[in-house]
Amino acid sequence: MCPPLVTFDPILLTMKLLANFLCVCLALALAHADHHEDHSDLPDRCHGLEMDAAAVNEDGVPYFFKGHFLFKGFDGKAEMSNETFPELDDDHHVGHVDAAFRMHYEDSPTDHDRMFFFLDNKVFSYHEHKLEDGYPKDISEVFPGIPDHLEASVQCPKPECEEDSVIFFKGHDIYHYHVKSKAVDKKEFKTMPNCTSAFRYMGHYYCFHGHMFSKFDQKTGEIQGKYPKEASEFFAKCPKYGDDSDNVERERCSRVHLDAITSDDDGDFYAFRGNYFLHKYAGNHTLTADTIEHAFKEVHNDVDAVFSYHNHLYMIKGEQVFAYKVSDPHTLMEGFPKPIKEELGLDGPIDAAFVCEDHHIAHLIKGQHIYDVELDATPRVATNERPLSLFKKVEGAMCGPKGVNVIVGNHFYHFDSIMLFVAAKSLPDQHTVSIEMFECDH
Template sequence: MKLFVGFLWGIFVLSRCRAAPAHSDVVMTDQAEEHPEESHYDVTLDRCGGIEFDAIAPDEKGNIFFFKGDHLWKGFSGPPELANGTFQELDEYHHLGHVDAAFRMHNKDEYDPKGHDHMFFFLKEKVFSYYQHALEKGFPVDIRQIFPGIPSFIDAAVECPKGECTTDSILFFKGRDVYSFDIKTKTVKQKVWTHLPNCTSVLRWVEHYYCFHGTNFTRFHPVSGEVSGVYPKDARRYFMSCPNFGHGEAHRKPRCKLDAITTDITGKSYAFTGSLYIRLDKPHDGSHHFPITRSWKEVSGPVDAVFSFGDKMYIIQESQVYIYKSAAHYTLIEGYPKSVREELGVDGPVDAAFVCADEHVAHIIQGQKMIDIDLAATPRAVKSETSLPVGKVDAATCDSEGVKLFVGPEFFLYQSPKVLAVSKISPEAQKIPPGVFGCEHKET
């Protein structure tokens, strides 16, 4: 019988059965090197006191697990727990030592067209595959059976889907050596990233890649290993809630009030509030806000409106428009920003804007009026103008449910732009869902 190794392949002859953050270079002591098992099991389990994690990985629900010795932490706050309480079978192989590396895999291919999430754990020369926290039958097996060409005793591993890497891949780290494993062809390319610290764990989170080393982390590009920005940073300030470690704006839940919202042609959805944004279509990664400059580095500060048309995203800030090419990483189109007047034929500023799928009309909201602009026309000019039944609109979007106008902590739903244009009264207001937008309704 064939062992079904998830979506990865299905060519191994064995039995088959299915069984979100707030946030070092530490050198091991001579005693730790001489007694490696003690260095992992005799730790003080206070991650706020400074811990170099053995592995970090999310599960299929987006819960991020931090592993150290025979313990783990679930999420960014809370006490440590025994790892065998969640991953029972690991205790049966305790003689293998601590978890060397772990990652979540979600990949749809010809071996598993439905696709599902697995967690892979690496302990010395063995690999374990878990589905919904249960060990899949036939595991553990030698790493080379599942990942030929990958050495034993790896330090870290992380999934890198096509679009972020050249192909659907797994990145394995051992010292400064990085092994890029092509999931489909099962070929390996080895490279050396001397500029990156030795990663004891690596986490992919909302399309960003983090190398953890000591109590610090460094964000890097998964293809080149390039590090942009000021790193390393202390993980305790970003990936966990620790007293005496201040958290930046990006690690507090903002009020449920949006500045802008859109979904691009690739299906990626974003909501903007203040100088932050949240990715809405990645529930498996949990809800967390990031600085806008992380994905759109040329845009500083809050935005007024955002809409997507074709393969481009339009970000309006005061009297200027930034147009980005939608891809794995957004790229500002040469020659931008330009003025709102030059690009859209109206003067800024703009309160909100939206474009419905399969349409080429930008609905620009200023005060209590909605201005329709034909994006297929050159030059662009006002097509029509109507009055709105609501007061000042903060953000707007058009999706499968209809047109949503966000006003403060609430939104109003209309069946279509045409219905919105002829409406004389507002429908019943609905509260912005905190769980979706990672926000909270605060008392005024």
């Protein structure tokens, strides 16, 4: 307790004022320490968490729920779920979301593009992150025939299901709810584990059980492939994985988007994600995986963009450029790293970069604009700024003899030339990075 200030002695008054000041400082320091301690108690998805629910929002960003916390995307930190969906917790004081999914069926205009959350016997409907009037409602009112206290749910559009449906899970009981007719088909997936959450992503269906997951057939419940697998290895960007983790299998099949990609003068390509990178050899198509720290120790991790030019890899991170001679081991060139502004004539951060064969122009993508940098010029200057109307965010891009592959999320789009990419007004066919670039089988 701080000392009282009642005194008429100037010296004593000064001493007591000083004591009170120190007391207040100590209290603030302790409060800060308590706050810091609470912050350190946030759950870490890289430590084997069992998620309560999973869904994809209207922008395609995965949401994972654990207790009263929410993880956005594959590398977002834990935050309070009531910061994004306040009514979930503030009005009902619930500990966690039982199940969640996004309704994306245009034939159901009143429910299209809604996110549904299930808590005990209630369902919440959100449109553009706002709770709709009249909600929460009883589950039986909105989804007749579906029980309370669900464990998981996932949308299933046609033709993946015979009709636009929602699959609900409770124990081994599976309920296919047909959106248009509101009919319910009850099934039992005997070969499936009990799902604590379920997730449709990139056209595939995943059952999360504990900190593991299995891919399943949405009609039969049959587990497809070698499962279960560790969820954090394929649905989270972690600084380190278990000692028994198969780095090549994880990195080629991860659902986490790449940070950067390039192809060198020999036709080898390098793909970077978090602390790791994949190297694919052109001659024999062999894939290897290693840590960025080991092969490019000055960069450490988290590459923003990369391009290849004259047998060098230019790796962009933050406001710096690192130039490595392609060799074994890779060697950082003298004088690097350098500021992006000094080396390429543009302020960072940069989202993607690429150089096409037989050319000496680096194409830099920053936000929704692309710039050209003449690499043979001194000094180098970013010129020819053009807007990119097709994509809000580009993760990476790579140019080859057949054109440009542009990576957005977990997919890539092929354009026959840089000119067609910049001028395009509609999306070409969508391709899956893990399957079509890295030949992942699941």
